[in-house]
Amino acid sequence: MKLCTFEVRTPVGRHRRLGAVTDRGIADLNFRAACRMGQRLADARVPSTMRAFLEYGEMDEALAALEVEAERGPNDEQLIYSPGEVRLLAPIPNPTSLRDFFSFERHVKAGFAKRGEPMPDEWYQIPVYYKSGHHNILGPEDEVRWPAFTEKLDYELELACVIGRENKIAGYTIFNDFSARDIQRREMKVRLGPAKGKDWASALGPVLVTPDEIGDPYSLTMTARVNGEEWSRGTSADMHWKFEQMIEFLTWDDFLVPGDVIGSGTVGTGCGLELDRWIQRGDTVELEIERIGVLRNRIV
Numbered sequence: 001m002k003l004c005t006f007e008v009r010t011p012v013g014r015h016r017r018l019g020a021v022t023d024r025g026i027a028d029l030n031f032r033a034a035c036r037m038g039q040r041l042a043d044a045r046v047p048s049t050m051r052a053f054l055e056y057g058e059m060d061e062a063l064a065a066l067e068v069e070a071e072r073g074p075n076d077e078q079l080i081y082s083p084g085e086v087r088l089l090a091p092i093p094n095p096t097s098l099r100d101f102f103s104f105e106r107h108v109k110a111g112f113a114k115r116g117e118p119m120p121d122e123w124y125q126i127p128v129y130y131k132s133g134h135h136n137i138l139g140p141e142d143e144v145r146w147p148a149f150t151e152k153l154d155y156e157l158e159l160a161c162v163i164g165r166e167n168k169i170a171g172y173t174i175f176n177d178f179s180a181r182d183i184q185r186r187e188m189k190v191r192l193g194p195a196k197g198k199d200w201a202s203a204l205g206p207v208l209v210t211p212d213e214i215g216d217p218y219s220l221t222m223t224a225r226v227n228g229e230e231w232s233r234g235t236s237a238d239m240h241w242k243f244e245q246m247i248e249f250l251t252w253d254d255f256l257v258p259g260d261v262i263g264s265g266t267v268g269t270g271c272g273l274e275l276d277r278w279i280q281r282g283d284t285v286e287l288e289i290e291r292i293g294v295l296r297n298r299i300v
Contacts, residue, residue, distance in 0.1 A: 002207040031073040032065035054258035090139035091208035096259035098134040103241040106268030127241040133199030140205040150180035157270030171208035234267035
């Protein structure tokens with residue numbers, strides 16, 4: 001299933017809802033479930049928000065909701081929308097945390113080479129990560145404001161997984177880890193960070209693809225385009241550290257909660273830093289990962 005969060009305008013304001021992208025349109029899973037079991041049970045088994053669904057929702061009931069043939073909900077709610085009727089947000093607009101790993105060897109080697117440093121042996125011993133700003137999440141088609149503190153803005157092409165219950169992977173999405181490279185470089189010279197260079201904006205989307213539909217997450221073609229021109233191409237097959245190993249490391253005398261997001265790190269050639277090419281104000285960045293879709297954002 002391709003889960004999503006969509007925003008719909010109503011006479012009493014905008015509302016965010018849990019949905020699924022289907023061939024017919026964007027289905028409201030909560031209201032469709034209410035057609036089968038009533039609203040109170042639907043709220044418990046197929047909640048209306050992604051965070052709640054990851055925490056206590058039931059995937060089987062969400063799948064059953066897609067089979068509902070009713071035209072309207074029990075209180076005349078709209079059950080399916082055409083893409084133009086709603087706005088897709090980040091599939092999880094409010095993750096409980098955002099941890100980004102460093103799992104592609106080619107990208108890591110390129111970064112150290114840029115700094116004139118050797119590849120550290122420790123990278124092959126443990127999967128390292130940093131924590132980014134989970135409060136500044138953008139979605140598909142959202143504009144990215146160029147921050148006043150940088151002149152070296154970069155995109156980063158990543159695969160991400162989202163945690164469900166019992167430390168299991170609920171699904172996969174695309175992650176653009178926007179980076180202020182000049183600030184990041186200064187931070188890391190004192191062996192801290194990245195922090196300010198990263199946590200001002202991250203984009204996720206367009207959907208959260210469940211493991212049964214994604215198939216093998218380590219065989220996905222990953223592509224980045226700027227203004228329609230391909231800049232980067234790689235594959236998740238090159239991940240040295242797998243998500244299962246990351247989860248094992250994170251839960252070593254610690255725990256994860258539903259809604260945590262884990263980034264793969266940048267695929268080889270998947271950023272301007274490696275290519276010595278830099279995005280500019282007005283550029284449109286498109287990240288595409290096979291079987292997930294396209295995450296598109298414009299820099300303003």
